Amino acid sequence: MxxxxxxxxxxxxxxxxxxxxxxxxxxxxxxxxxxxxxxxxxxxxxxxxxxxxxxxxxxxxxxxxxxxxxxxxxxxxxxxxxxxxxxxxxxxxxxxxxxxxxxxxxxxxxxxxxxxxxxxxxxxxxxxxxxxxxxxxxxxxxxxxxxxxxxxxxxxxxxxxxxxxxxxxxxxxxxxxxxxxxxxxxxxxxxxxxxxxxxxxxxxxxxxxxxxxxxxxxxxxxxxxxxxxxxxxxxxxxxxxxxVSDSRESKESIEHILKNYPSGKLVKLIFVGNTTERPIISYLIKEFQLDINILHGNISQTVNGSYGTLIVQLDGDSENVEKALEKLKSMNIKTEVITND
Known part of the structure; x- marks a missing residue:
């Protein structure tokens, strides 16, 4: 056109x-x-x-x-x-x-x-x-x-x-x-x-x-x-x-958690489409015996589908944390490790 x-x-x-x-x-x-x-x-x-x-x-x-x-x-x-x-x-x-x-x-x-x-x-x-x-x-x-x-x-x-x-x-x-x-x-x-x-x-x-x-x-x-x-x-x-994603707020949350809760692994999860509707957190807790602290989350709607981000602190056995990250990737959920313990 x-x-x-x-x-x-x-x-x-x-x-x-x-x-x-x-x-x-x-x-x-x-x-x-x-x-x-x-x-x-x-x-x-x-x-x-x-x-x-x-x-x-x-x-x-x-x-x-x-x-x-x-x-x-x-x-x-x-x-x-x-x-x-x-x-x-x-x-x-x-x-x-x-x-x-x-x-x-x-x-x-x-x-x-x-x-x-x-x-x-x-x-x-x-x-x-x-x-x-x-x-x-x-x-x-x-x-x-x-x-x-x-x-x-x-x-x-x-x-x-x-x-x-x-x-x-x-x-x-x-x-x-x-x-x-x-x-x-x-x-x-x-x-x-x-x-x-x-x-x-x-x-x-x-x-x-x-x-x-x-x-x-x-x-x-x-x-x-x-x-x-x-x-x-x-x-x-x-x-x-x-x-539109409140990233400034999430940055403040990250700084706060790094200062006050230095243990565990800080991870940003990116959801697209139907993955935004899955009960991911409860699944990770049950499957990998992790403690999960939700720091910040946001979902935005676009014409072509939903886009969401969730910043969490994963705490638990290091091997289970790595398994959880691999599982997330297999579920088409993009992960970004912000800091390591």
Missing amino acids: IEVKNVTKIFKTKNGELTAVDHVNLSIQKGEIFGIIGYSGAGKSTLIRLLNGLEKPTSGSVIVNGLEISSIKGKELRLARQKISMIFQHFNLLWSRTVAENIAFPLEIAGVPKEEREKRVHELIELVGLSGRADAYPSQLSGGQKQRVGIARALANNPEVLLCDEATSALDPETTDSILRLLSDINQRLGLTIVLITHEMHVIRKICHRVAVMEAGRVVEQGDVLEVFQNPQAEITKNFVMQ
Whole structure:
């Protein structure tokens, strides 16, 4: 659906050249929700603008559904953009227009007849959960409702791709979750390809199938969300995973136990999928006659399954401890010995 091939974008500034996107390669499949995460200045906003032709690459190519967006212009580009919609952090609504009129705006531009336009607007208002608010103005809406209008407007021309530029950053956590549920529902119902940029790993974890991590204009890591959570490689990815896995708390727990309970072996267990639901601790205690002290645990849900970590202190016969670790590995539970006795 989307191919980004060796794309670089360089801006000329008064202080010299600025490389915003640096030799990026991405392949996004039809119907998936693809997340791009990075801190401010990472280049993710520039990258998403390259996907709909708002920016042209300095080198490389951007292909969307077989059409090279990076090389077309004029009427051809305008028609292509009708199939590549975008929603924004600050909604970008027309404040003098009602909800229905905001949603109808792109249909007016496209020359859709009034009767057909009104029917489509009604469908979209129902789809995004704004029944009864058609005649309200943006000033009368909550942040979440404004973003729902933005989503409905973006869907007006039946796009094939929906770009989300920090679409939940201005919202509170509860509203963010409701908007993410709506996007996930739209993805499933319409088979819409969604590309979502954010600086929050919570957003990636909630709805994305795959993720690319950006730093200083480069993609430093990419893959299935569950795999990235399970085994982050780049330091920045580890920091993002820490946002939703309470690793800081676990670090404090480790320091505390090392100081106060120096015996035994400290082990981090990593569970993926169905292994998160097994009664592992009780099994180890019974099977290997171990004393087990649970220091920290966390389970996160992703689109592709559950990911959990558990930090424990194993105390008992050293041979039994080693047997227990081998047994865990045979059960597809990754183990990481943090310290030895």
